[in-house]
Amino acid sequence: MKVLTKKTDYAIRALLTLAANSGRYVSAKTISEGQDIPYQFLRGLLQELIRLELIVSKEGSQGGVMISRNPDEISVKQLIEGFQGKVQVSECMFRRQICANRAKCVLRHEIMRIEQVVNAEFEKITIGSLLRNLDAIQGHIQPAV
Amino acid sequence: MKVLTKKTDYAIRALLTLAANSGRYVSAKTISEGQDIPYQFLRGLLQELIRLELIVSKEGSQGGVMISRNPDEISVKQLIEGFQGKVQVSECMFRRQICANRAKCVLRHEIMRIEQVVNAEFEKITIGSLLRNLDAIQGHIQPAV
DNA sequence: ATAACTGATACTATATTAATATCAGTTAAA
């Protein structure tokens, strides 16, 4: 049981590369090769990131994508929601009117609490914090090119 | 993004019925109808619960399945692990030796912490606790037949 | 004997995720 799909994982890694190269346009090809993400898959994903307004693009030769937000304001939670939808533990555990009074259902509350904890934790993790951690370890994410 | 699959959800509900009928054999048909779980799907699932040693069965007429553990000792965590595998936030976020020193990787630790929180929460929720909550609400889960 | 059951297993359908492919249009620079 995995919580992050490959797409979200790829998005995080692409954004890390972009955060390490802010102010510069980096091509999909460069990111693809640097992070070992399938090229066309990455391209689609980058277009989604553009729609999410986390990056901007420049067409043509020497073009590419560039991060357009403060990396500290891009949380893993946002990315999960953008690519996988809200964290949802389950639908109503007891369907068909079993819990007539959904609003007061203790179970639901219990389970929604877990969702909140997970969300809160993923909110704390940002592209910025990840990048700093990586830098602290060994300065991995090299400026591309 | 859902955390519990239908199978796990069904298993929880089947076990609640069985917990409310402990000491008695309840047929798959009765559970299926009572909880609105597809019959054959439920049958397979019950066989898995038998292998997990959470229930026992009796063949033949008047047969069925019966819970064989203290409901307080059956946690949702166990069920998730039995049906969906361990909670795993992602594989190593940075593949191919990027983090040369996996053991000390801050990211991994961060992410593993979330996994632990989730697991700890699901461990607290047991068939017993769920059943008591339901009873407290309105005594839903009627003894079957 | 028969109806009500489980054991075991094979199969199909559906949905989600992952990956590829194609072609049109933009831009920098030789």
Added chain:
DNA sequence: TTTAACTGATATTAATATAGTATCAGTTAT
């Protein structure tokens, strides 16, 4: 002014996981 390096947009396929169905053999209470 042509060309190579790019993105935009979209269609298609492949792989995998989840959900649901079907069948037949064997067991047991009545």
